[in-house]
Amino acid sequence: MPVLRSTAGLVAVFLVAPLAQAQDCNRQVFEPCQACHALAPGGPQKPGPHLAGLIGRKVAGDQAFDYSPALRAARDKGDVWTKERLDAFLSDTEAMYPGGWMGSPPIRDAKQRADLLCVLGTP
C-alpha cells in the first residue's frame, strides 16, 4: 500500500471522528460515481460493483461482480477497505492496484476525497 503523504492529517481526523451521518455528507461528490456504482446491494445491474458497507469490506467484496485480476489478488492477500486505504486508492487508483478496471482519473483534491469517504462510510 502506498504511503500517504499530504493526507496524513486527513487520516488522523478519520481515526478519531465518529461515523458521519448521511445528512452531514456532501453527497454531490458521489454523483459521477453513480454512473457505475450503487450504494446499496440489489437493484438493476450497474457496470461496477455496489459499494454498500464498503468501509471495512474486503477489497473485491461484491460477490455478484467479477473483478479485475489486480483487485482479486488484493482480496486474496487479505486487503480490506479501510478509510486510509480507500483515500489512497481514490488519490490514484492505478498507483495502488495497477491494471484495475475502473477508469477513473486520480482525485487529487483531499477535500473531495474526504467528502467521498464520508458518503461511502455512511450506513
Place this chain on the structure above:
Amino acid sequence: MRRRHLLALSAGALAAPALITRPARAAVETRELNGYRIRTFNVRAGSGSRDVACNADGTVWFCGQRDGTLNLLDPRDGGLKVVPLGQGAAPHGVIVGPDGAAWVTEGGQNSIARVDAKDHRVQLWKLNGGPSNANLNTLVFDKQGTLWFTGQGGVIGRFEPKTEKMQVWDAPKGYGPYGIALTPQGTIWYVSLAGNYLAQIDTATGKPRIVEPPTPQQGARRVWSDSQGRLWISEWNSGQVSMHDPKDASWKQWKLPGERPRCYSVYVDDRDAVWLTDFSANAIVRFDPRTETFVSFPSDKSGANVRQMAGRPGEAWGGESGTNRIVAIDKLQA
C-alpha cells in the same frame, strides 16, 4: 425532465496559458501473432494512455487521463510531444476534427478542448449546462461540422466551433451516455452504459430516439458504424458484441470467447472488420462479420486495459491504459 441550455460563448473562450511541449521518445517493441504485426510504444509512465485518434500524416494523438495531458506520438521514430491541458485536467476522448485539430472531452475541467494541429495551442470551452461534473466521455463531428458529445453524468450535447455555441441536454434515463458515432448516412448515435440503450440523436433538435437492444441490462459501452451504417456495440455487462441495422431495425449479437468476457470497446476498420477489447481476456479481439469468427491478441503485459480503439486503413490502434503503452496491429505483408 428535459433541460435545455444555450449560450454563445465569447470568442476565444478559455485559452490555456502557454503551450508547453516536452520532447520525449517512446521505445517500440514488435512481435507477431496470428499473422499480424503488433507494435507497442512505451509512451510515458504515469500518463494513463487511453483514447487515441489517428492523423492523416501517420501521427497518433492519445489522452493521458492520469496526468492531464494530450500527447502526440510519431510511430516512425517514437517521437512524443506532450501537451498539458491545464490544472485538474483528465482527458477521456480524442478525435481529429475537420479542421485537423485534436478535439478532446476534457472531463477534469468539464470542458471541450481543442488542441491546434500546428502550434498545439489549447482552447477550452466549459460546459454551460448539466451537472458541474458531467463526466465527459466521447465526441464525434457530424457532416456539417457540429461536434456532438456525451457525458456519463447523464448528458448529451453539441458545440458549434464556428459560433462557439454550446447546448447541453439531459439524457434519457439519466446516468450513462458513453460512446458516440457517425454513420456514412450522416446520422449520429450514442449508447448509454448505465442506461443500457442505443439512441439516435435528431441532429436538428438534439432529441434522442431510444432503440432498446434485445439483451436486457447489456451495458452498451461504445458504438461504431461500419461502411453500411450498421451500428456495432460493445456490451460490458453481457460480454457481447451486438450489431443493429437501422435499415431494417434488426439486431444480432455474438458472445466473445472465454469464460466471462467483458467487452469494453469497439472499432470498425476500413474493411469492416470489428476490433473489440476484452478486459477479462486482457486482449484485443478481431471479429470477422463474414465468417463470424474471433481472433484474439492478448497483451504481453497484465492489466493492459485497452479502453478505446481507432485506426487508419490497414492499422488498428489502441491505448493500453494500464501499461502506459500505445498498441498498433496490422496485417503482416506476404
